[in-house]
Amino acid sequence: xxxxxxxxxxxxxxxxxxxxxxxxxxxxxxxxxxxxxxxxxxxxxxxxxxxxxxxxxxxxxxxxxxxxxxxxxxxxxxxxxxxxxxxxxxxxxxxxxxxxxxxxxxxxxxxxxxxxxxxxxxxxxxxxxxxxxxxxxxxxxxxxxxxxxxxxxxxxxxxxxxxxxxxxxxxxxxxxxxxxxxxxxxxxxxxxxxxxxxxxxxxxxxxxxxxxxxxxxxxxxxxxxxxxxxxxxxxxxxxxxxxxxxxxxxxxxxxxxxxxxxxxxxxxxxxxxxxxxxxxxxxxxxxxxxxxxxxxxxxxxxxxxxxxxxxxxxxxxxxxxxxxxxxxxxxxxxxxxxxxxxxxxxxxxxxxxxxxxxxxxxxxxxxxxxxxxxxxxxxxxxxxxxxxxxxxxxxxxxxxxxxxxxxxxxxxxxxxxxxxxxxxxxxxxxxxxxxxxxxxxxxxxxxxxxxxxxxxxxxxxxxxxxxxxxxxxxxxxxxxxxxxxxxxxxxx
Amino acid sequence: xxxxxxxxxxxxxxxxxxxxxxxxxxxxxxxxxxxxxxxxxxxxxxxxxxxxxxxxxxxxxxxxxxxxxxxxxxxxxxxxxxxxxxxxxxxxxxxxxxxxxxxxxxxxxxxxxxxxxxxxxxxxxxxxxxxxxxxxxxxxxxxxxxxxxxxxxxxxxxxxxxxxxxxxxxxxxxxxxxxxxxxxxxxxxxxxxxxxxxxxxxxxxxxxxxxxxxxxxxxxxxxxxxxxxxxxxxxxxxxxxxxxxxxxxxxxxxxxxxxxxxxxxxxxxxxxxxxxxxxxxxxxxxxxxxxxxxxxxxxxxxxxxxxxxxxxxxxxxxxxxxxxxxxxxxxxxxxxxxxxxxxxxxxxxxxxxxxxxxxxxxxxxxxxxxxxxxxxxxxxxxxxxxxxxxxxxxxxxxxxxxxxxxxxxxxxxxxxxxxxxxxxxxxxxxxxxxxxxxxxxxxxxxxxxxxxxxxxxxxxxxxxxxxxxxxxxxxxxxxxxxxxxxxxxxxx
Numbered sequence: 001x002x003x004x005x006x007x008x009x010x011x012x013x014x015x016x017x018x019x020x021x022x023x024x025x026x027x028x029x030x031x032x033x034x035x036x037x038x039x040x041x042x043x044x045x046x047x048x049x050x051x052x053x054x055x056x057x058x059x060x061x062x063x064x065x066x067x068x069x070x071x072x073x074x075x076x077x078x079x080x081x082x083x084x085x086x087x088x089x090x091x092x093x094x095x096x097x098x099x100x101x102x103x104x105x106x107x108x109x110x111x112x113x114x115x116x117x118x119x120x121x122x123x124x125x126x127x128x129x130x131x132x133x134x135x136x137x138x139x140x141x142x143x144x145x146x147x148x149x150x151x152x153x154x155x156x157x158x159x160x161x162x163x164x165x166x167x168x169x170x171x172x173x174x175x176x177x178x179x180x181x182x183x184x185x186x187x188x189x190x191x192x193x194x195x196x197x198x199x200x201x202x203x204x205x206x207x208x209x210x211x212x213x214x215x216x217x218x219x220x221x222x223x224x225x226x227x228x229x230x231x232x233x234x235x236x237x238x239x240x241x242x243x244x245x246x247x248x249x250x251x252x253x254x255x256x257x258x259x260x261x262x263x264x265x266x267x268x269x270x271x272x273x274x275x276x277x278x279x280x281x282x283x284x285x286x287x288x289x290x291x292x293x294x295x296x297x298x299x300x301x302x303x304x305x306x307x308x309x310x311x312x313x314x315x316x317x318x319x320x321x322x323x324x325x326x327x328x329x330x331x332x333x334x335x336x337x338x339x340x341x342x343x344x345x346x347x348x349x350x351x352x353x354x355x356x357x358x359x360x361x362x363x364x365x366x367x368x369x370x371x372x373x374x375x376x377x378x379x380x381x382x383x384x385x386x387x388x389x390x391x392x393x394x395x396x397x398x399x400x401x402x403x404x405x406x407x408x409x410x411x412x413x414x415x416x417x418x419x420x421x422x423x424x425x426x427x428x429x430x431x432x433x434x435x436x437x438x439x440x441x442x443x444x445x446x447x448x449x450x451x452x453x454x455x456x457x458x459x460x461x462x463x464x465x466x467x468x469x470x471x472x473x474x475x476x477x478x479x480x481x482x483x484x485x486x487x488x489x490x491x492x
Numbered sequence: 493x494x495x496x497x498x499x500x501x502x503x504x505x506x507x508x509x510x511x512x513x514x515x516x517x518x519x520x521x522x523x524x525x526x527x528x529x530x531x532x533x534x535x536x537x538x539x540x541x542x543x544x545x546x547x548x549x550x551x552x553x554x555x556x557x558x559x560x561x562x563x564x565x566x567x568x569x570x571x572x573x574x575x576x577x578x579x580x581x582x583x584x585x586x587x588x589x590x591x592x593x594x595x596x597x598x599x600x601x602x603x604x605x606x607x608x609x610x611x612x613x614x615x616x617x618x619x620x621x622x623x624x625x626x627x628x629x630x631x632x633x634x635x636x637x638x639x640x641x642x643x644x645x646x647x648x649x650x651x652x653x654x655x656x657x658x659x660x661x662x663x664x665x666x667x668x669x670x671x672x673x674x675x676x677x678x679x680x681x682x683x684x685x686x687x688x689x690x691x692x693x694x695x696x697x698x699x700x701x702x703x704x705x706x707x708x709x710x711x712x713x714x715x716x717x718x719x720x721x722x723x724x725x726x727x728x729x730x731x732x733x734x735x736x737x738x739x740x741x742x743x744x745x746x747x748x749x750x751x752x753x754x755x756x757x758x759x760x761x762x763x764x765x766x767x768x769x770x771x772x773x774x775x776x777x778x779x780x781x782x783x784x785x786x787x788x789x790x791x792x793x794x795x796x797x798x799x800x801x802x803x804x805x806x807x808x809x810x811x812x813x814x815x816x817x818x819x820x821x822x823x824x825x826x827x828x829x830x831x832x833x834x835x836x837x838x839x840x841x842x843x844x845x846x847x848x849x850x851x852x853x854x855x856x857x858x859x860x861x862x863x864x865x866x867x868x869x870x871x872x873x874x875x876x877x878x879x880x881x882x883x884x885x886x887x888x889x890x891x892x893x894x895x896x897x898x899x900x901x902x903x904x905x906x907x908x909x910x911x912x913x914x915x916x917x918x919x920x921x922x923x924x925x926x927x928x929x930x931x932x933x934x935x936x937x938x939x940x941x942x943x944x945x946x947x948x949x950x951x952x953x954x955x956x957x958x959x960x961x962x963x964x965x966x967x968x969x970x971x972x973x974x975x976x977x978x979x980x981x982x983x984x
Binding site for chain 1 (some may be wrong): 528531535560567580584585590612624627643662
C-alpha cells in the first residue's frame, strides 16, 4: 500500500484531510456538510462512547432520549439562545412529498402539508429538555435530575471539515437540574474533570481546564468551563465544555420547585458535551507523516500479526504457532488481528497498519518459528526489535502501557513548550506568527480588547485557566491594568 | 404508591398507555408524534442495543454512521421506494431563522436561506447508503460489505402511540452488499434468525418467522422476511424485518462490481432492522393488571431489596446484613438495588417495584435478621416464600433463570393456543371477533383477495410462515385453489 500522504510541514490541513480519508475514518457524503463515519472511524468513536458512558454512570447519570425536533417557539422562549447559534439551523417546514404532476418521476414538496409551526433540528437540546423537565419537577424531592443523551445534532455550517466542523455531528449532552447553585456549580466542575480525565488518560491528549470569557461563553450560560488542547500545528482545539446555566433555562421555561422550606424557587441547571470533534483532536495530536498514531486505549486493533511465508504449508505453521498467543491476548482483553490475506504482500500490510495507526505490529517468519521469536514494531516510535516467544504476552502488555504513556508524554512536552508568556503586543504577534501555541498574556478584561486582538491577529482567548495565579500586570493591547494572565491562541 | 391502573379486560389500549407513562418508560413530548424516552425505558432499550450489537458483531458486522439527511433527488432515483412511505416525511427547506422584524422576540424562517434542493429526514437509509456504497465498490474484492447503523429515523405518522408508532423513533438498520444472490439471501435469513433468537431468548417473546406477501413487502425489496409476535389482546405485532433487496438499489444507484471473471454485474443487497417498537412488544407480551412484567434478561433492576425497619439502628443492622449479599450478586453480574429511602413506607415500595416489573423482590425485617432469612417475591407469579440466607445467592440465580423461562412459556402457550385453523370465511370472521390471534387459512395468492379481506375485517396477512406445509385447499374468500395456509391477524 502506497501512502502518498502530504507531509505535515508542507500543508498541515491537506495532511489532515488526506489522512482521514486514506485511513477510512470518514468521508464527505453527498449531502453538503455531512460526513459518513466509516467503520474504522466509528470503532474509535464507539470506544470513546463506551468509556465516557461508564464514567457518566459512575458519577450517577442515566441516559434518556429527547426529540430531534424543537418547535420554533421554544427558541423564542429562550431569548439569549435565540441570539446565538440557533439561527443557523435546519428548518422543517413540510411533512410530505408528492409526485410532481408536471414531471414524471420527480417529487415535490406538497404545499398542502405545511406545518403550522416550523420545527428546528436540535442544534443542542436545552430548549426541548427544559420544556420536558417542567413536567417532572415540583419539589426538591424530584432533584437532582442527572441525565445524559447520546444524539445527533445539526448546526448549519458554511465551511465544514471532517470531524472538526460538520453540519450534522454526533455527541453526548448532559442536562442536569439542581436545588442549589452550589450543587450545580459542583456538577459543572465535576463533569469538566471527567472530560479532562478522559482526554488525558484515554486519548493521551493533555488539556488545560479553564473558563471561557463572556464573548466565548455558551449563549444562556452564566459560566462556560472548557478543556483546551493543542494540535501539532500550534492551533488550539476546544475539546469539551461544561456549562453552569444558572437559573436561565428554568426562568425561560418557568421551571420552579418547592424547596425544603416550602418556598418556590427556580431550578439550577448545567449542561455539558463532547462530540465527534474529539476524533479530530485525537488524530491531530499524535499522528505523523506516516499516518495515524492511535493510543492503545482507543485503538480498535491494538496488535496486528503479519505472517511472512511462502506457500500454504509455511502459513499454516505460522498459524499454528500464533493461535495460542491470540487466545492469550484476547483473554487479557487485548484486541488482536491476524492478517492472513494472501492477496497482499507483507510490505503492503506493514504500510497499511502503519498508516492506520495500529500500536503494535508483530511479524513472524520461518526463522522466527525456528528461533521462537517475533519481530515487534511499535507504531509511535517506528522502532522494532526481536522478542523471545517465551515472554511475548507480558512484553505486549507492558508495551501497550508504555506506548500510551509515551504518546501522552510527547504531546505534553509539545504542549508545555508551546505556552509562551509575552508582555507586549509586538511580542504577542511575533510568537503567534513564528511559534504558535498558547500565548499567556495580560488582558484588560474587556470584550472590546478581545475583539480587537481577534480582528487583527485571528487569535482568541481560549480560556482563563482554572489554576491561574493572581499577578499584577498591564494588558498587552490597551495598557490597562490586569490581575492575571489568560491564554490566547489561534484555534480550530 | 397507588397504581390506579386500568384493567386489561376493561380497555387494553388505555391500560397500555397508562402503564408506559406510570412506569416512567416514556411520555409524549411537546412535539407532535415524538416521545421522550425516560431513563427507565431507555435503560431497557440500552440492554436491547448491547445484546443485539454483540450478536451483529459476532455475525461479522461493523457499525458506521450515515447522514440524517437524504436529498430529495435520491428518492427519485429509487422510484419504487418513492411510491412507498418516503412521501410522509419531514422536509427541510431552509437553513436559517432570523428575528422577525415585525414582532420583537419572535423568530421567522429566513426566506433568503432556502435550500436549492430539499432535504428529507431519513425514513430509512437505503438511498443515502447505496449512494455511498457506489464509491466503495469496484470489484468482488470489496465485497461483502456488512454494515449496521444505530440511528434515529422519522416517518410522519398521523396517529401515534408511545413506542408502537411515533414520528421519530430509534432503530438499527443493517445494510449489506454481496457478490451473489445466494449470499445475499443467506444473509437475509441469517439476520432474521438473529432477530428471532433475540426475541425468544432475551425478550421472552415467541415469534413466527415468515415471508410477507407482495402487498406487505418493503418497497424496493424482492422479498421481506419478518418475525411476528402475538400480544395479549390477540393482535399481532411485527417485531422485525429482514429484506432481500435483490439488485434493485444497485440498479437505482448504478452500483456495479467486476466479478472474479472480470465481468461487470450489479451488486446484491439486504437490509434489516428492529426499532424501539420492540419496547411495545415487550411490554404488551408479559405485563399484567399490576404493572410491568420484565424478563430478567432485559430488566434494568433484576433484584430489589427492601428493608423493613423502625429507626436508624434497625436500618443499619439490615444494611450490614445485606451488603455482602449485594457484593456477591454484583460479582455475578446481577443488577441489584437496595431501596433505603426513608421517605416511603415498605408497602409503597412493594407497589412501586411491582408496577415497574422488577423480577425479584427481597424484603428483610428484624425477624429475618434473627432467623437469617429473606422474604423472596417473584413478580411474574406474584408469589412469595421465605428463603434461608445460607443459599440465597444460588436461589436468586436459579430464580432469575426460572422467571425468564416461565415468562417465555406463558407467552408461548398463549400464542400456541391462539393460532386457529379455519376453513370458511364465516368461521374466519367469528374467530377474529371472538378469540382473535393468528388465523391459519387458505388464500388464493392474489392481492385483490387480501385487500378485500382487510377491507371487510381489518385483518391482514401477517406472513407466510417459513415452515408452512404444502396442503391443497381452497381460498376462504374466493374459493379458488390454494397450496398452503397463511397467517391472518389484526395487527399493531
